[in-house]
Amino acid sequence: xxxxxxxxxxxxxxxxxxxxxxxxxxxDLLELKxxxxxxxxxxxxxxxxxxxxxxxxxxxxHFDEDPxxxxxxxxxxxxxxxxxxxxxxxxxxEHPFEHKKVGLFASSAxxxxxxxxxxxxxxxxxxxxxxxxxxxxxLKMREEADAKIDEFTAVLKGxxxxxxxxxxx
Ligand SMILES: Cc1cc2nc3c(=O)[nH]c(=O)nc-3n(C[C@H](O)[C@H](O)[C@H](O)COP(=O)(O)O)c2cc1C
Numbered sequence: 001x002x003x004x005x006x007x008x009x010x011x012x013x014x015x016x017x018x019x020x021x022x023x024x025x026x027x028d029l030l031e032l033k034x035x036x037x038x039x040x041x042x043x044x045x046x047x048x049x050x051x052x053x054x055x056x057x058x059x060x061x062h063f064d065e066d067p068x069x070x071x072x073x074x075x076x077x078x079x080x081x082x083x084x085x086x087x088x089x090x091x092x093x094e095h096p097f098e099h100k101k102v103g104l105f106a107s108s109a110x111x112x113x114x115x116x117x118x119x120x121x122x123x124x125x126x127x128x129x130x131x132x133x134x135x136x137x138x139l140k141m142r143e144e145a146d147a148k149i150d151e152f153t154a155v156l157k158g159x160x161x162x163x164x165x166x167x168x169x
Contacts, residue, residue: 001101001157003027004065007076008087010037010044013107013138014076017149021074021103024153030065032087034058049081058086060094067097072156073127075120079108084116089123098126103156105133131155 005022007030009015015031022029036059038047050056067073077088104120106113113134121129133152138145 001025001071002069003072003074003156004030004067004070005074005076006030006032006065006067006088006091007074008032008034008078008085008091009076009107010040010048010078013135014078014105016142017105017107017135017138017145018074018076020146020149021076021105021153024149025072025074025157027072027074028065028070030063032058032063032091033061034087034090035061037087048085051086052080052083056086058090060087060090067095067100070100072101072103073097074103074105074156076105076107077116077120079106079111079113079116082111082116084120088120092120092123100127101156102127102129103131103133103152104129105135105152107135107138110136 003025005018005027007014007018038044075088077085102124104117106117117132131152133148135145135148
């Protein structure tokens with residue numbers, strides 16, 4: 001199963017999970033890099049928060065990977081002000097795909113990502129969202145995160161449901 005792991009990460013937590021998922025699934029990794037990324041210091045909360053609240057567009061650097069070439073697409077994002085990051089929203093809206101097996105995951109500092117993840121499921125209707133995972137501070141809580149990632153990848157590797165089966169969205 002040809003798999004792409006596409007993710008955005010400002011401070012490394014989603015990156016950590018994405019790299020582990022890609023290694024387990026022997027997948028290609030696509031790090032989404034916006035030109036207009038917030039600074040990595042404390043101002044990230046101000047600029048990042050403003051970008052989601054005002055629905056600002058992320059200007060992604062060019063990438064060569066085409067979702068159409070893959071059977072399975074895994075998408076990872078941090079939770080920002082309870083929402084999806086502009087970079088991941090831009091990826092989904094500007095590179096639409098259908099009839100793929102999809103895995104979604106989020107990383108937060110402790111907040112509940114369920115609402116954001118169910119919003120993403122809706123944006124991805126027409127695909128088989130086979131596995132969803134929510135991580136909390138994976139860089140600080142690696143054991144817990146690794147266990148969840150192992151379960152998430154096992155579900156993705158094992159699920160062969162026909163398309164589309166995402167009836168819950
Ligand atoms: C702009 C901004 C908004 C955030 N909003 C939330 C939030 O609403 N709830 C939460 O639990 N964590 C929030 N966080 C924390 C991140 O979701 C969390 O640290 C995540 O693991 C960061 O992933 P990264 O290291 O891959 O960038 C926010 C962080 C930033 C920069």
